[in-house]
Amino acid sequence: MMKNTNNNDMFDYVIVGAGIVGSSIFSALARSGKSVCMIDKALDVGTGAAKANSGLVHAGFDAKPGTLKAKLNVLGNKMYPLEAKRLGLSIKKTGAYVVGNDKEKLEELLARGKTNGVDGLHLLSGSELKAKLPMLNPEIKYALFAENAYVISPYMFTICLAEEGIVNGGRVVLGFDAKRIKKHGDIFTISDGFDEIKTKYIINSSGAGYNEIANMIGSEIYELEFRRGEYFVLDSTEKNLVPSTVFPLPSKAGKGVLVTPTVDGNILVGPSSQLSDDITKTTAEGLSFVRSQASNMIPSINFKKTIRIFSGIRTVVGDDFVIEKSREMPNVINIAGICSPGLSAAPAIALYVLNLLGLDTKIPAAKKIKPYVALSSLPVSKKNELIARNPLYGKIVCKCEGISEGEIVDALSRPLRVVSVDGIKRRTRTGMGRCQGGFCLSKTIELIAKKNNITLFDVVKENKGSNIIVSGVKKS
Ligand SMILES: Cc1cc2nc3c(=O)[nH]c(=O)nc-3n(C[C@H](O)[C@H](O)[C@H](O)COP(=O)(O)OP(=O)(O)OC[C@H]3O[C@@H](n4cnc5c(N)ncnc54)[C@H](O)[C@@H]3O)c2cc1C
Known part of the structure; x- marks a missing residue:
């Protein structure tokens, strides 16, 4: 598999793990003008916990007051609408209800939320609750409503943050499974057995892989x-x-x-x-x-x-996130146990890490990425305008979600190279509908192969070895 880097590249900061946390830090460092590289063993960003969660930006009433979870969730929640605007992504303020019959527990949550600095919390019951949630089991009597809760696409945020980091000078190296990390003087050398990347600082945000990376570095191990x-x-x-x-x-x-x-x-x-x-x-x-x-x-x-x-x-590591400077190994930041509300907290985690690194948390205005076009959400006049400019927008590939060839080609032409069907699925929603790829899979494979100048056999579903076409039926 091709790499988008040269051997022996040298950076000030290398982030191991391109999830929502790694990508948020990557974008923040790149927008701050720092020399930064983000590596991941997968062939795309956001294929760990980032792609498989509830996609909620929690209001922040659940976490124990005083914890990093509470502080960074509440700050992250306040940051998300602006992040969405900057990245050109959808965010829906749906609000969230916690429902139940234990009124005391709901009041406790309300009080906890207020202590955490969460606004817009309301206790509901009776006709008010019935009017808001008529589909709720009628035996449930009470709810705590949090106005400031959102739904987002966790993988699109991860992808766009990674792209934003790239357009601002950062490097992303995918398919790089860190296997060995050595330190000579002030410089770490990270190797996947083929290529080497050198750096002054390592930020270990490798999620479930945290301890393996920490072991290679010689930094703290946690009970995960x-x-x-x-x-x-x-x-x-x-x-x-x-x-x-x-x-x-x-x-x-x-x-x-x-x-x-x-x-x-x-x-x-x-x-x-x-x-x-x-x-x-x-x-x-x-x-x-x-x-x-x-x-x-x-x-x-x-x-x-x-x-x-x-x-x-x-x-999970105990009751809180671990985000700290390593005491065992200078110039290493440990990020472990980022369970829920890690997605909600991610933009705030990035600022917290900048602060740990002694950098300014006021990030200057930087280059923006081009927003993704979602044809199906546009009015007919706008669709026609796009089709007149590029007829590929008029060729529908994914019938369930109404995704055009133009959108897939666009996704394949962005700053981050896409080699997997699931990578295209996350970016365009091709294959996300009722038929789950039954009609669009073969065309998607063809477009990925053509754009990357690889054969149909080389196109993977997600990770190395997940090739979809493994042999031809006929010789010619
Ligand atoms: C079921 C579920 C529901 C959730 N719901 C929510 C929610 O609604 N709201 C919310 O705020 N939070 C939620 N969370 C939590 C949230 O998803 C996580 O906190 C967040 O995704 C963690 O991101 P991450 O970047 O730390 O980890 P990951 O996304 O797991 O990223 C770690 C990356 O490190 C890479 N890696 C590992 N080892 C190596 C190696 N050796 N070399 C190179 N790369 C490596 C992996 O490939 C991976 O891409 C939920 C989590 C789960 C599982």
Whole structure:
């Protein structure tokens, strides 16, 4: 697989792990004019926890006051609307309800939220609650409503932050699985067994891989716990099921099984919370737990409208995030245990890391990325204008989501190289609809191969070895 870097490149900062956390820090450093590179073992950014979560920007009432989780969630929540504007991405202020019959617990959450500095919290009951959530199980009597909760696309934020870092001078090296890290004098050399990257500072934001990287560096190791969360994605026909995110009361295992609209017009139901380090697995047990918990809150969920199931893995270290300068190894920042609300906190984590590095947290205005075109969301007049300029916008590849060849070619022509079908899926929504790629997969593979000047056999679904076409049926 080709690399987008040269051997022996030297940087001031290397970020290991291109999730939402790594990409937020990468963009912040690049926009601050620093020499920075972000590496990931995967062939795309955002293929770890960043692509498999609920996509919620939490208001911040759940985390224990005084923790990094509380502080960075609340700050991140305030930053997201501006981040979305800068990156040209959608963000929907749906608000969130925590529902239940334990009024005292809901009042505790309200008080906790106020202590954390969360505005726009309201306790609801009776006719007011019924008017807001008529689909709620009528046996549920109370809710805490948080006005300032949003839904976003976690992978599009990750991708656009990575692209933003690149247009501002940063480098992203994908398919680089850090296998060895050595320090000579003040310089670290990171190797994947083929290429080497040199740097003065390492920021270890490798999520579930944190301890492996820390081991190579000689920095702190933490007791990591992995909690898998499984989900159902419902067809867009169900989009009016709930107007906002609906949670049960949180427990020790997490925020519980929620039902939420997504920013792209589907409904998401999940996650479970099982101890496991198997990231991609979904289980009958996990899914049936999700189903029964969600149906207790909202009995009308039609699970026959499921178009996809998936899972993601939370990396947990005790009760809080770990974001600190290593005491064992100078010029290393440890970032571990970034479970929920890590997505919500990510922009604030980036500023926190700049501060740890002794850098200015006021990031100057920088180059912007070109916003992605989403043809299906445009009025007919605008669509026609685009088609007149480029007829490829008139050739629909993904019938379910109405995605054109022009949009796929655009996604393949951006600052970050895309070599996987799932990479195109995340950027354009090709294959995200009812048929899940049944009609558009072959054309997508063809476009990826053509743009990257590789053969159809070389195109992968996601990671190395996930090639889709493995042999020809006919000789010619
Ligand atoms: C089920 C679930 C639901 C969640 N819901 C929410 C939510 O609604 N709101 C919210 O705020 N938070 C939520 N979270 C938490 C949020 O998803 C995480 O906090 C966040 O995605 C963590 O991002 P990250 O960048 O730290 O990790 P990751 O996205 O996992 O990134 C780590 C990266 O490191 C790379 N890597 C690992 N080892 C190596 C190596 N040796 N060499 C190179 N690269 C390496 C990996 O490939 C990966 O891309 C949820 C999490 C889960 C699992």
